Amino acid sequence: MGRDCFFDRDIIIDKEGNVYTILTNYNPPGYVFAYLKYVYTGKGLWKGYERIFKKYGVHNLIKINQMFSFESCYDASFPIVLLSNISRHLKPEERLQEILKKSANDNIIYTLINFIEEYVRVNNVGVTGSILLDNYHNNSDIDIIIYGRKSALDFIESFDGFEKDYEWIIEANENYDIDFANLLYDNRRRGIYKGMKISVLFADDKPWRYCNDVCKKVGKVRFRAHISGDYEALIYPSIAYVLGNNEYKVSKIISYEGIFSSVLFGERQAEIEGLLMRCEKENVVIVGDRDVRGFIRPL
Template sequence: MGRDYFLDRDIIIDKEGNVYTVLTNYNPPGYVFAYLKYVYTGKGIWNGYERIFKKYGVHNLIKINQRFNFESCYDASFPIVLLSNISRHLKPEERLREILKKSVSDSIIYALISFIEEYVRVNDIGVTGSILLGNYHSNSDIDIIIYGRKSALDFIESFDGFEKDSEWIIEANENYGINFSSLLYDNRRRGIYRGIKISVLFADDKPWRYCNDICKKIGKVKFKAHISGDYEALIYPSVAYVLDNNEYNVSKIVSYEGIFSSALFGKRQVEVEGLLMSCEKENVVIIGDKDVRGFIRPL
């Protein structure tokens, strides 16, 4: 029997046919944190769906015309979908099982199956994005999602990487207004395989507790630090821990910008700009606030 809870990168479709991507493993009673990605117009290259969320990043997310709800625990607003308005819940792992049962009929699905069979344990993965929704086209990317700590770390440690996707570096610099995206690029997580662009994403396979800590905004900060990030750095939101003392007494960095996840994984020195939050348990710096976008630059 399939799961009845929502996980990061699931897709939900509302009663009007609008398509949303779930963006957390924690969701409050009555609604789900999810951003609007497609609306159905009957036109375009995505089998009649028009893409609303065209470029990633919180600075683009906040421009979407959908309902946002202020969450006092996090002192921030999140895009939401009411449970009462959900028509369908699409799950990456179920979609992958459907695909693997069918005969190979196009280059994208062939590349997906070939990659999975060679590198990843089928029971711990799914496929998200346009393949999950079923509106992919000949130039669509493949978005693979790996669930659970062990499978994620096994993959990162054993996979040598894809062919380099230079376009990703150029587009990331332009979209985020930075000049160091080459330092953030990890060809184990993004690249080209058999001529198809592939992204490998990671998600916990269990729901999280909503409102686990109460935080309040303090203000913008910038500092250098030695950090350490394990599995929590790979999933969303990405988390790493500060190893040395700093003037703001920050113990943890949390990024809602997926582009900086690779910079938080492992041990390294970074320059950080973000929003200082005073929480019940510790001081945290958030990357990806609507007013303080921030960044993480490996040194």
């Protein structure tokens, strides 16, 4: 899957040695959407890197001290890195190929290789997170990323799931200030395999058009709806469609909080709280705005 563009979950390193994770497949002119994850201090668990973004969620991301850009198309600010300040671009699929060509040298790599060989029957796959950066430690999670619609759906339909990770549920409830994380959990995407925690992530295998629609904020809403999501619900940001009529004439739900992705996949009734956006083509609700955090609760 040779490529020159930036995809979700790629890692970039700036000229000062700071490490960022790419957020989406959007490729704006002159910069990329990416959040600061590590700075090098010579201390800590991650081989001298200190983790800046310690807990996920937009409410934690906006506290990071990095450059943000107001995007008029989306009426919101995003964390960015200038192309002129990027010194290295690390790609998950290239890193995995490097690993597979070598013998397993520790338990983390041995477990990764075993899982890939046993369960991931697709070609478009990579490894991200600390293994991509090569600063993992003995207790690091394994983050696998699968690219493309067919590969993602083939995996979801064929994999029976991991051993349940109860700690994820507890941590998610605390971090997002909710009490229903058990209803959001999908053991096909997160769990324990051979004693180690693994996450399976999904990303599109094509670049996206920047500023495809222009939207303006309207305000906070909460409503119940019948929603349906396919492959677009698995990637980031996650998208599901509203079936039938609703009081706000919303046709689409877009979540910038990855925790709700599994709820958007499939078809169900749900209670949604988020930011109503009036776009040129349709009304949408954003979950994960800096001012309206929102949630998606399955009913």
